[in-house]
Amino acid sequence: xxxxxxxxxxxxTPAPAKRRMSPMMYLYIAVAAMLSVSLVRVLTxxxxxxxxxxxxxxxxxxxxxxxxxxxGLWSERAGVVNIGLEGMMVLGTWGxxxxxxxxxxxxxxxxxxxxxxxxxxxxxxxxxxxGVDHIISGVAITLVAPGLTxxxxxxxxxxxxxxxxxxxxxxxxxxRVSVPGLSTALGDLESKHWFFVSDVAGxxxxxxxxxxxxxxxxxxxxxxxxxVLWRTPFGLRLRSxxxxxxxxxxxxxxxxxxxxxxxxxxxxxxxxxGxxLAINSSQFRDGQTGGRGYIGLASMIFGNWRxxxxxxxxxxxxxxxxMQLRGEDSVHALLLLLGLALLxxxxxxxxxxxxxxxxxxxxLGVAFVLWFATTDQVPPELVGATPYVVTLLVLSLAxxxxxxxxxxxxxxxxxxxx
Amino acid sequence: MKKFSLRSAxxxxxAPVGALIFALLLCALILxxxxxxxxxxxxxxxxxxxxxxxxxxxxxxxTTYYLSAVAVAIGFKMRLFNIGVDGQYRLAAMMAAAVGGxxxxxxxxxxxxxLMTIVVAMLVGAVWAGIAGFLKVTRxxxxxxxxxxxxxxxxxVVAYLLNPARLAVSxxxxxxxxxxxxxxxxxxxxxxxxxxxxKIFGLIFLAVLVGFLYWFMLNxxxxxFDLKATGLSESAAVASGVNVKKMIVASMLLSGAAAxxxxxxxxxxxxxxxxxxxxxxxxxxxxxxxxxGRNHPVGMAFAALLWGFLDQASNVLDISGVPKExxxxxxxVIVLSVVIAYELxxxxxxxxxxxxxxxxxxxxxxxxxxxx
Numbered sequence: 085x086x087x088x089x090x091x092x093x094x095x096x097t098p099a100p101a102k103r104r105m106s107p108m109m110y111l112y113i114a115v116a117a118m119l120s121v122s123l124v125r126v127l128t129x130x131x132x133x134x135x136x137x138x139x140x141x142x143x144x145x146x147x148x149x150x151x152x153x154x155x156g157l158w159s160e161r162a163g164v165v166n167i168g169l170e171g172m173m174v175l176g177t178w179g180x181x182x183x184x185x186x187x188x189x190x191x192x193x194x195x196x197x198x199x200x201x202x203x204x205x206x207x208x209x210x211x212x213x214x215g216v217d218h219i220i221s222g223v224a225i226t227l228v229a230p231g232l233t234x235x236x237x238x239x240x241x242x243x244x245x246x247x248x249x250x251x252x253x254x255x256x257x258x259x260r261v262s263v264p265g266l267s268t269a270l271g272d273l274e275s276k277h278w279f280f281v282s283d284v285a286g287x288x289x290x291x292x293x294x295x296x297x298x299x300x301x302x303x304x305x306x307x308x309x310x311x312v313l314w315r316t317p318f319g320l321r322l323r324s325x326x327x328x329x330x331x332x333x334x335x336x337x338x339x340x341x342x343x344x345x346x347x348x349x350x351x352x353x354x355x356x357x358g359x360x361l362a363i364n365s366s367q368f369r370d371g372q373t374g375g376r377g378y379i380g381l382a383s384m385i386f387g388n389w390r391x392x393x394x395x396x397x398x399x400x401x402x403x404x405x406x407m408q409l410r411g412e413d414s415v416h417a418l419l420l421l422l423g424l425a426l427l428x429x430x431x432x433x434x435x436x437x438x439x440x441x442x443x444x445x446x447x448l449g450v451a452f453v454l455w456f457a458t459t460d461q462v463p464p465e466l467v468g469a470t471p472y473v474v475t476l477l478v479l480s481l482a483x484x485x486x487x488x489x490x491x492x493x494x495x496x497x498x499x500x501x502x
Numbered sequence: 503m504k505k506f507s508l509r510s511a512x513x514x515x516x517a518p519v520g521a522l523i524f525a526l527l528l529c530a531l532i533l534x535x536x537x538x539x540x541x542x543x544x545x546x547x548x549x550x551x552x553x554x555x556x557x558x559x560x561x562x563x564x565t566t567y568y569l570s571a572v573a574v575a576i577g578f579k580m581r582l583f584n585i586g587v588d589g590q591y592r593l594a595a596m597m598a599a600a601v602g603g604x605x606x607x608x609x610x611x612x613x614x615x616x617l618m619t620i621v622v623a624m625l626v627g628a629v630w631a632g633i634a635g636f637l638k639v640t641r642x643x644x645x646x647x648x649x650x651x652x653x654x655x656x657x658x659v660v661a662y663l664l665n666p667a668r669l670a671v672s673x674x675x676x677x678x679x680x681x682x683x684x685x686x687x688x689x690x691x692x693x694x695x696x697x698x699x700x701k702i703f704g705l706i707f708l709a710v711l712v713g714f715l716y717w718f719m720l721n722x723x724x725x726x727f728d729l730k731a732t733g734l735s736e737s738a739a740v741a742s743g744v745n746v747k748k749m750i751v752a753s754m755l756l757s758g759a760a761a762x763x764x765x766x767x768x769x770x771x772x773x774x775x776x777x778x779x780x781x782x783x784x785x786x787x788x789x790x791x792x793x794x795g796r797n798h799p800v801g802m803a804f805a806a807l808l809w810g811f812l813d814q815a816s817n818v819l820d821i822s823g824v825p826k827e828x829x830x831x832x833x834x835v836i837v838l839s840v841v842i843a844y845e846l847x848x849x850x851x852x853x854x855x856x857x858x859x860x861x862x863x864x865x866x867x868x869x870x871x872x873x874x
Contacts (some may be wrong), residue, residue: 167585210841215845220841228838465665
């Protein structure tokens with residue numbers, strides 16, 4: 085997704101024959117992954133790997149990341165790189181703080197969405213109307229947003245009861261729901277620590293117990309996005325702006341309009357992510373996003389510019405985030421898991437006759453397993469780097485499988501195609 | 503072809519000046535809406551600028567910003583976005599501080615110590631940026647994404663190494679931790695400025711030198727020519743025999759080496775150790791300044807000075823109840839409006855040129871826009 089940058093490094097390998105995996109295949113993969121996680125848990129005794137507490141924390145951590153990534157998806161599918169997601173998220177956190185403490189969390193959500201959309205609008209004006217480079221505009225927005233929010237925070241929160249120079253007064257939480265009955269039953273199963281069964285129970289219980297309505301909203305938005313972008317004429321046109329805008333133009337699509345819509349939606353989603361982040365931590369704080377907008381972008385790449393993959397990526401990053409808070413044993417067990425995953429990847433790549441990738445994956449896999457075997461704990465500072473390292477690995481090992489919108493990052497001017 | 507004319511000079515200045523005015527007006531509007539007096543704010547900032555202390559601090563900030571901007575600009579010239587300057591300089595400054603403060607350095611002559619510290623910083627910066635360059639040419643990974651990721655990884659690595667069990671020691675009298683302080687022989691002395699207790703960084707000359715080398719490289723060497731050519735038209739550069747992959751790696755390494763220097767004036771001139779409170783975020787400031795100064799060695803110097811003075815002068819605002827972040831807003835607005843303004847000026851020039859060509863060819867009915 086180089087924005088008008090150099091493209092020489094990209095190898096134009098012919099795309100391998102497309103074979104879409106059937107839903108059964110995904111199920112097999114999920115079960116296999118689950119089995120190996122259970123195995124690692126039993127081997128290492130790190131019960132927190134699949135405890136409902138971890139899963140609930142992972143979900144909470146994943147939702148803002150996922151929404152930022154979903155914002156990135158909208159924008160990039162329409163051909164506009166949005167690294168201003170971080171800035172738009174920051175705007176969202178402030179909006180939630182401002183409206184949230186006065187009129188309740190849902191007002192906060194609305195304000196966060198609106199402010200995020202405003203950030204998106206600025207990005208759209210700069211990139212679509214004025215043809216500014218997408219990266220530059222995104223960086224500028226990410227530069228302004230923290231300054232603007234801190235400025236406003238000092239003005240509006242410093243004197244409010246419970247607020248401060250850099251934080252808003254407390255925001256109340258939205259309602260939380262559990263599936264009655266099932267939750268306790270799963271809890272019993274989970275506490276047995278049986279192989280596989282308890283793991284599945286723990287994960288399910290984490291997902292259905294004390295679930296924030298905001299997380300549910302995020303799930304709904306993923307489904308809506310998938311439907312709108314891939315199942316409606318609007319979505320088809322929007323995606324065509326990211327693949328071949330001049331072709332779209334020749335068919336009568338108003339590319340500018342679609343790009344505007346996509347970028348504003350992108351900002352709104354990032355703003356929502358920020359708002360949820362603020363509401364989940366009960367207040368706006370300066371620097372609260374901590375690069376989550378970038379992780380969102382990373383999870384979108386990880387997910388190959390598709391909602392399902394993006395959700396999986398965000399879940400993975402949320403999981404590593406949650407693991408950091410869950411003690412060093414669990415993190416240590418992750419090493420073994422990562423090592424095994426890389427070894428599996430090495431075998432798959434070997435069978436696909438991609439020897440170089442296979443070798444790199446194998447070496448890294450062995451290194452992680454050795455790291456696990458020779459140490460007792462992982463330095464906590466390094467755990468935070470996991471999402472970023474994983475993204476780099478995915479990008480460098482699976483680059484050929486990534487399918488980037490064709491016309492991304494490039495300047496489009498109406499009537500100047502050909 | 504590049505004849506100097508008043509109109510072209512005016513057009514060149516129109517963008518930055520227009521952006522500045524726009525940013526000033528917008529910030530004045532924000533101030534009025536939030537119930538402050540813009541005149542009062544300007545007055546306070548102007549008064550503050552006249553204080554010797556502010557002058558020294560502004561020059562020092564500008565030195566750092568300028569180095570960061572050059573690091574970004576080297577990439578920009580080739581249309582590479584080195585967003586990772588931030589991580590590169592932090593990691594480089596920490597490693598350099600560890601080397602500079604190491605006990606074995608005590609017996610070496612001062613010049614050698616300083617040189618070694620700076621070289622280590624450049625090497626670390628170059629390696630960290632080189633990873634992104636390597637991934638780009640071998641795996642086709644966008645440098646934008648990889649440098650963003652590497653920034654975060656650098657943060658983690660610095661946090662890991664800056665631990666009393668590894669490279670850090672506790673700083674006496676606070677709960678700050680940092681690398682072992684660099685003793686006097688390894689420091690770069692500053693210049694006195696009358697009326698100020700803080701000194702001007704001695705390494706301000708390093709910034710000047712880097713600026714000169716940057717200019718020299720771009721305009722007087724084959725490498726610089728290739729660099730610009732690749733940035734302007736990749737296919738033309740390839741056709742004329744430029745090895746673009748090599749250029750990508752080389753420019754990322756150079757950009758990273760320059761990024762390694764960003765922390766040096768502060769480290770060797772004031773902090774003398776890399777601690778938790780070492781300035782961060784300078785890489786992003788560098789992007790802003792490179793954009794405002796259009797990657798031009800002199801333009802960036804003016805932009806860096808402007809940024810330095812804005813930053814330092816804003817410190818008085820908080821005391822009088824105006825959040826000093828109004829300056830950050832202003833800086834951001836400047837950046838965004840200046841890139842828009844440059845784009846508008848570019849389009850205007852293009853139309854002008856087409857009209858002139860049209861007149862010269864005698865076919866001046868309606869100058870159709872040629873695709874940019």
